[in-house]
Amino acid sequence: MHSNTIYLWEHDNVPDPHELLRLITFFVEHGVLSSYADASDLWAEARREPFPEPPELRALFEPRWQLPSDALPDHTSLPPGLRLPMRRNPLFMGREPLLLRIAQALNAQDATVAITGIAGIGKTQLATEFAHRYGALFPAGVFWLSFADPNSVLAGVAACYAHPSAALLPLAQRAERVFQSWHEPEPRLLIFDNCEDEHLLARWRPSHGGSRILLTSRRTRWNAALVTAQVPLPTFERAVSVGLLHAHLHAAGVDEVSTPAVDTIAQLLGDLPLALHLAGSYLAYRAPFFTPEQYLAELHAQSALDHPSLEGMSPSPTKHPQHLSNVLALALAQLDPAQPVDAQAAALLARAAHFAPGEPLLLELLLASAGLSDSAAQPALKRLIGDLGLMEATSSNTVRVHRLIAEFIRNTPHEPQVVADVERASLDLAQRFSDGGEAAPAGLLTHLRAVASAAQPRHDLRAIQLANALGWLLYLSRDFAASIEWLTWSHTTLRAAAQPDAAMLCETLELLGLVHQMYNEQTEQAEAYYSEALAICEQTYSPEHPKSGDLANNLGYFIAFHRNDYDRAYRLLRQAVAVRRREHGLAQGNTARSLRNLGFALFKLGRYRAAMRYLRLALRCFECAEGSYAIARAQTLMHMADVALVCNDPRAEAYVSAMFDLRKAARNEGDGELGESYWYVGRVALAQGDTAGAAQAFAEAEKIYERRIWPDHYVLARMRGDQARLALQQGDPAAAAAYIEKAQYHWEQLSPDHVDRAESYLIASRVALAQGDHVTARNHMLRAVAMREAVLGAEHPATRAAHVEMAASIREA
DSSP: OOHHHHHHHHHTTOOSHHHHHHHHHHHHHTTSOOSHHHHHHHHHHHOSSOOOOOHHHHHTTSOOOOOOOSSOOOOOOOOTTOBOOOOOOTTOOSOHHHHHHHHHHHTSTTOEEEEEOSTTSSHHHHHHHHHHHHGGGOTTOEEEEEOSSGGGHHHHHHTTOOOTTGGGSOHHHHHHHHHHHTTSSSOEEEEEETOOOHHHHHHHSOSSSSEEEEEEESOOOOOTTTOSEEEEOOOOOHHHHHHHHHHHHHHTTOOOOOHHHHHHHHHHTTTOHHHHHHHHHHHHHHTTSSOHHHHHHHHHTSOGGGSGGGGOOSOOTTOSOOOHHHHHHHHHTTOOTTSHHHHHHHHHHHHHTTSSTTSOEEHHHHHHHHTOOHHHHHHHHIIIIIISOSSEEOSSSEEEOOHHHHHHHHHSOOOHHHHHHHHHHHHHHHHHHHHHTOOOOHHHHHHHHHHHHHHGGGOSHHHHHHHHHHHHHHHHTTOHHHHHHHHHHHHHHHHHSSSOOHHHHHHHHHHHHHHHHHSTTOHHHHHHHHHHHHHHHHHHSOTTSHHHHHHHHHHHHHHHHHTSOHHHHHHHHHHHHHHHHHHHOSSSHHHHHHHHHHHHHHHHTTOHHHHHHHHHHHHHHHHHSSSOOHHHHHHHHHHHHHHHHHTTOTTHHHHHHHHHHHHHHHSOTTOHHHHHHHHHHHHHHHHTTOHHHHHHHHHHHHHHHHTOSSOOHHHHHHHHHHHHHHHHHTTOHHHHHHHHHHHHHHHHHHOTTOTTHHHHHHHHHHHHHHTTOHHHHHHHHHHHHHHHHHHHOTTSHHHHHHHHHHHHHHHHO
């Protein structure tokens, strides 16, 4: 080192013994100084006033002290003179990897490691276990101090002074001597339990020397200059929770235990270590005449926090309070309602507690319930998450409140507005997904279900709105059975009312119709719900009312697709188009849907040119409307392909290609609409004589439908017919016969008299002809013609085409 370096360093008024030692330590760590002799020379050269060379200088070149962090040391007897009031807990489990993590973090010079987490998470227990595992490895000992009461810290530090003259010295002087000893180079472990105050930590944290600090705190937001590493504690994994309860029972001599019951107990207690310790101690105390099943029944019969088991009957291994409600009350008492930020934090916490307990909660949903913007809520969120540990940030856009904290808050008196705000925000966000026709994220469904369940006992209009919103989102998520359950509850509740709300009843009936239509294609129930909804709406309002138009649209499309009554469908859809066009104009999604549905009804009536005009108009309206309407456009293109295929229009391929692209971009690989798209690709290829392309497309469709929980009988029935046609073109009538048999099965499940089944009979007739069975072929042909005449009429193009085919087959016979 050049002498000018030292001169410049001194010129900046830095030199004092501590700063000089820091500078030399820096040079040693970076390889500038490699021997004690060089360091000693620098010390002598640099000082300009007489201060002695510190022992830490030589220690810099001695073998470095380190804690083992690759494997846990065995428990050993701790040397005398340690200040460690807690005995080790023989039932400690589940945190072993964190002990190694703490050891590694404490190996750093001047390390201060914070164990953080909510009340009852096991912070002190982990620190105790670490002290008993590693305490013997600290040459200068272990010193445990409680920082829970800032006014008692000075006395706690002074109590560490073990000199015979201690009683002769004032308290402050004893504390100062202890504090100075913490600056010595020998490694020692200082445990600051329940340290929540940065200023208090800064006051008692040694600025140098060999001391390492391990603190426990609910606080997760620390100045990096004070805390070098954090070890956040999660709740126990379920297997550890179950293991701990089993261990308590085993210690009481009970080994035959129902694991499902113990698992459910752990779930109800949110896998919180303190709650599990209390529950385990209670079960052990009452064993063997009290079983986990009996305990579980008692927990279900009341709030878990009111059960005597959580009041702390047994001694505390950490000497902390064990009455769980009191522990939680103490944590919540840190919020001062007189402070604006704390008042806002309390408002957020109260609302968070009324969503699904213990589940990640969308921050957007929480803030909406409190009427706060993200920026306005930041101070309160930092207080809850960073300072008090009452809330956990589970991702960049979700937070979580432990289920027992949430239960405690719900059991505490709160303003009625809290529940109203939670319900309003839930409905608003659900409506946003409903309007877009998007499946809601699983997190929203979880919380909406919890909010709706909590509202059910009221049986009021808001409870029904929540149930309907949940039912619709479950429908969009393809959980049809659960959707029907919630909507049926709404329907039953409305019917039980003296004067049911007509608008809500219509909405509920409409949703029930839609879900029954999709769920195993329960068409009779669906038509009954749709028809009842339309009748109530027209009677309560008028046929020209916008809601009447909506219901007419849905019922008309349903009848056109499922019930063979195309004239009635046409009338209903004309009504829907008129109402929606007058109400919304053409460039609007609902108007476009009615135009599309009317085009489909005209297609089924055999009016192909008119059908294509309406379908093209619908597509144009979707394109002009605000929003993407990708799925709605895809369905319109599918119906345009239907018309083009029956008319031998080569544009069918372009329509199907556009439909396929839209659905592939918007749907998951296993979605039924994508399977339907592959089927249409196969239909076009078959019409073009591309048997290889058709076979490949049908195979892709089959893969999707094989993975689906419930079958789409209509699509599968028609696709099996097309596969039979393909097999005939490939010269394999046996395979064609097998496909037709499968098609007939699906028609029986869907609707035995559906007019589209006539196509299967026509194909079955061709199969029979290929096998030389002319009698069977004729019978199938007669059934196809009879079905089309009965439903479509003798002049329908499809009926005439069936007559032509029958005449050709007779001539061939």
